[in-house]
Amino acid sequence: MASAFETFRRLGPAAFVLKAIISVIVADMLLLGFIMLRRTYRKRYFAKRDARLFEIRERWDALISGEIPYATWRTKPSDRQLVETMVLDAFEVAAPEESARLLKFMRDSGLVEKCISDARNHHGWRRHRALVVLGRTRAPEGIPALAEGLRDRNPETRLAALRGLGQMACPEAAVEILNWVGEAGLVVPALPLQSALIQTCAERPQVLLPYLRHAGASVREVLARVMGEVATPSLGTEILQFAEDSLPELRAAAARALSYAEPGLAVNVLSELARDPIWFVRLRAIVSLGKLGHGTAIPFLLHGLADSNRLVRLRAAEALMDLNTEMAPIFEQVVAMRDRYGLHAYLTALENAGLQPKMQAEIKALRPASKQDKAVLLEVLRTGTVPPEGHAPQEKASTAAASCS
Secondary structure (H helix, E strand, O other): OOOHHHHHHHHHHHHHHHHHHHHHHHHHHHHHHHHHHHHHHHHHHHHHHHHHHHHHOOOOHHHHHHHOHHHHOOOOHHHHHHHHHHHHHHHHHHOOOHHHHHHHHHHHHHHHHHHHHHHHHOOOOOHHHHHHHHHHHHOOOHHHHHHHHHHHOOOOHHHHHHHHHHOOOOHHHHHHHHHHHHHHHHOOOOHHHHHHHHHOOOOOOOHHHHHHHOHHHHHHHHHHHHHHHHHHHHHHHHEEEEEOOOOHHHHHHHHHHHHHHHHHHHHHHHHHHHOOOOHHHHHHHHHHHHHHOOOHHHHHHHHHOOOOOOOHHHHHHHHHOOOOOOOHHHHHHHHHHHHHHHHHHHHHHHHHHHOHHHHHHHHHHHOOOOOOHHHHHHHHHHHHOOOOOOOHHOOOHHHHHHHHH
């Protein structure tokens, strides 16, 4: 009987094709065997992990209170990772008292120190994960380690540290970020930096003020956007210095903060910002005027109804709806403006607020007003059509006054 090698030799060039087919079949079988083996291993691993997770969950209170000795799970990497993950997930939905209890457990068990050590000593993805986990603990003692990560040469490490500091959500973390940005400039994408600062500055927006005055142009623009999101009454009159700033974002931030100021001062400044050339500055000013709810803001809100931007018109109309005053006299002024887009914005806000019946009742009760004037206003309210020139009530009154003079 001829050997297999002699058989291949007789096949000639076809032997190479046959060898290739056999090689592919063998490779496929090996790959299929590896996949099946891996699936079996993962199935057993996750079944074992779920069983252990259930055991830990059943004794959760005893674990957190320290009744279960830390040594029973602290020295086992798999158990330690499970406990760490469960505690951090519980942090996300915990009330303040429970958060304090969980943080005490992490400190007493040494998990916080382990995270700090990993964030300082590991490299690559292990360090990135440790930085993010350290931020999730919200332990103030982890801020220096996160600050060191900000100054790493690896951009991924810097982003992980920035994300971790953002999750701290405390002014001390904001100071570290701002000091680093002041030293290095804008060396990370603006959006992650902005998000981290919004989270950390929300409690105390005053920390932004010194950096807004002295930062470079690119950084200052990001800080201005952050200020626009976190501006609160605690800023007081300090925000007024930015009402005439060259950066639109800072003018918008000033407009937002002024919604909490004393109306007499705020209305004067907001009336100027409501005429700003940048639409979102006007939008913030109109929204703040509406929040003030002061009668002196009505002329500026009416002016906002004639704005070129649709959002500004809608916000001005909604602000007029929220005023605690009679609506019919304001509606007369809206009709007299003869601005179709402003009228439509006002009627849309009126319909969304469900105040059309109230408006009809107020129009019918208007005094002094002729039946024709009331009919014109009711027709405009019903159809949304601007009346012909000279037929609006206030127009006729102004014409009569002019003829008398």
